[in-house]
Amino acid sequence: MKKSLFRPCIDLHNGKVKQIVGSTLKEDESGLTTNFISDQSSGYFADRYKKDHLGGGHVIMLGSGNEEAAKEALGAFYNGLQIGGGINDQNAEEYIAAGASHVIVTSWLFNQNGEFLQSNLDLLLSQVGIDRLVIDLSCKQTNPGEWVIAMNRWQTLTNLSISKENLSYLSGYCSEFLVHAADFEGKCQGMDIELIQRLSDWVEIPVTYAGGVRDYSDLERVQSLSEGSVDVAVGSSLDLFGGNGLTYDECVQFNRR
Numbered sequence: 001m002k003k004s005l006f007r008p009c010i011d012l013h014n015g016k017v018k019q020i021v022g023s024t025l026k027e028d029e030s031g032l033t034t035n036f037i038s039d040q041s042s043g044y045f046a047d048r049y050k051k052d053h054l055g056g057g058h059v060i061m062l063g064s065g066n067e068e069a070a071k072e073a074l075g076a077f078y079n080g081l082q083i084g085g086g087i088n089d090q091n092a093e094e095y096i097a098a099g100a101s102h103v104i105v106t107s108w109l110f111n112q113n114g115e116f117l118q119s120n121l122d123l124l125l126s127q128v129g130i131d132r133l134v135i136d137l138s139c140k141q142t143n144p145g146e147w148v149i150a151m152n153r154w155q156t157l158t159n160l161s162i163s164k165e166n167l168s169y170l171s172g173y174c175s176e177f178l179v180h181a182a183d184f185e186g187k188c189q190g191m192d193i194e195l196i197q198r199l200s201d202w203v204e205i206p207v208t209y210a211g212g213v214r215d216y217s218d219l220e221r222v223q224s225l226s227e228g229s230v231d232v233a234v235g236s237s238l239d240l241f242g243g244n245g246l247t248y249d250e251c252v253q254f255n256r257r
Contacts, residue, residue: 002228006219006251007208008049008057009233010042010073010081012066017042019236019243020062036242042069045240046076052252058104058134058178058208058233061085062153074099082134084178089123096128103128104178106136107151114151114158121173131175137162138180139195147195154182162195164202171205178233181211185235191218193225200226208233215245219254 011018017038038045042059049057059073059081066085074081075098083095084104092103109121125133138154139147139162147162160166167177179199181192191212199207209222210233222232237245 003257004219004223004226004228005056005231006054006254007231007233008045008054008251009210009235010045010057010059011062011235012042012059012069012085013062014065015069017045017069017241018062019241035236038241042073043076046073046081050077050080054252054255055080055101056082056208056231058082058084059100060104070095071098082178084134084136087124089120089127092124092128096132100132102132102134102175104134104136106138106149109135110151110158110160114156116158116160125173130173133174134176134178135170135174136178136180137167137170138178138182140182141192141195145194147198150182154180154185162198167199167202168204171203174205176205177203177207179207179209181209184212185210190214191221193221196222196225196230200229203229206231210235213237213246216250216254219246219251 013020018034019036020034059070061070062085070083074083078099079101082102082104083100087103087105088108095103105124110116137149140150142148149158149160151158181195184192189212196209199209208231213232213234214237219232222230234246235241237243238248240248
């Protein structure tokens, strides 16, 4: 049987490692809800992940002013972390050179109205190659059993839905998917179970789910629901980020089990 893995994360906002309630993240930052701000640098977390052999995690730049902190993390765990947030054709190769194993892209694949741009995907693919490209399909549920990919800090819905057909098509252009359940992100109140099941049924390449994980039993639940085909990222509930639902050591042991 396949084995689900814990994937670590480093979320950056204004140059600091933070945990934010995803649905409150807007361009003007009015109403922003922050769960945690670390005194430690991004490099501290990256170095810890490296020592515990936790590859495949992601660094997400939430807005501008995070470039230096992002490169610090990538340098501390060279070729061990993925980078996302504002990735486009002008900077993708720069972040690969700085040590990113993959670049993660969402918003740049759409125009300002949320319409999918195949030409942008083709351009990025020609620059970094399929083995270094992760497509972020973070989404919001619009109706029961229906999810729409969201861009621009998850505030703008696109014309692309989470469906078996779309996932099959896009899997031909990347090595992995990253899927934040935007309405669950940062709330520590439970996961989008139906979305996890759909990802398990529809995705044939590696996929990481994030959003709402509360405790160790949720890690086991992802393993059970997906039969090990979906990995899971944890943020606000983790003691490493000020949470009290799940310890970092438990996550390390989950991967070593």
